[in-house]
Amino acid sequence: MKASPADQLLLLDVADIDRRLASAESTRRNPPQAARVQELIAQRTALGRELAERAGARDDLRTELKRIESDVEVVAARRARDAERLATTASPKDAQGLEREIATLDKRRSDLEDAELEIMERLEAADSAVTEQQALLDATTAEGQRLSGEAKELVSRAASDAEALTRDRSAIADRLPADLLGLYERLAARGTGTAAFTRGMCGACNMTLSPSDLQVLRGTPDDEVALCPECGGIMVRTAESGL
Secondary structure (H helix, E strand, O other), X not given: OEOOHHHHHHHHHHHHHHHXXXXXXXXXXXXXXXXXHHHHHHHHHHHHHHHHHHHHHHHXXXXXXXXXXHHHHHHHHHHHHHHHHHHHOOOHHHHHHHHHHXXXXXXXXXXXXXXXXXXXHHHHXXXXXXXXXXXXXXXXXXXXXXXXXXXXXXXXXXHHHHHHHHHHHHHHHOOOOHHHXXXXXXXXXXXXXXXXXXXXXXXXXXXXXXXXXXXXXXXXXXXXXXXXXXXXXXXXXXXXXXX
C-alpha cells in the first residue's frame, strides 16, 4: 500500500490518541479506586454486623444491670421496713423472725451488689468494644466516601478527556487516506496497530528485526507502507529509525 511519509507520521498521532483514548475509557469505566471501594463496602457490612452484635450484648448488660439495681432497691426497701418493725415490735418471736429475715436480706443485697459490680465491669468493657467498633466503621466509611469522591472526579475528568481526544482524532483522521486509516484500524483491532520503527526495533512488538528483514526494509520506498514481519503492525520510519 502506498502512503506518503507525512501521512504515515500522522498515523502515529492517531495511534497515540487511540492509546490515550483507551486509557481514558478504561478509567471512566473502571477507576482505580473502584476495587478498593468495593472492598470497603464489604468491610463496612461486616463491621456493621459486628457493631450490631456488640451493641446488642452491651444493651443486654444494661438491661441486666437495671434489673439488678431494681432488685437491690426492692431488697433495701424491704429491709428498711423489717428494721422499722423490729424496732417497734414487743414480741420476741416476731423479733427473731424479723432478725432472720433481715440477715437473709443482707445476704441477698450483698450478692446482688457483687453481681452489680461484675455487670458494671462487663458493661464498661462492652462500651469500649462498641466505641472501638464504631471507630473502625467510621474510618471505613470515611475512606470509602473519600475514594468515591476521588473516583467521581477522575471519571468526570476521563470523560472530558475522551471527548477532547475523540475530536482531535477525528480532525487528524479526516486528513488521512481512507485505505491507510482502514488498514491501521484493522490492525489495531487485532492489537498490533502501528508504531515508530526506531534503531532496528519495531515499536509495536519491541522486536529487533533480523539483518535480512532490515535489508528488505532499507529497500522499501518511503511512500510504501512497511509491515513488521513479526507482529504485522505498520512500521513508520522516522529520522530515528537508523536506516
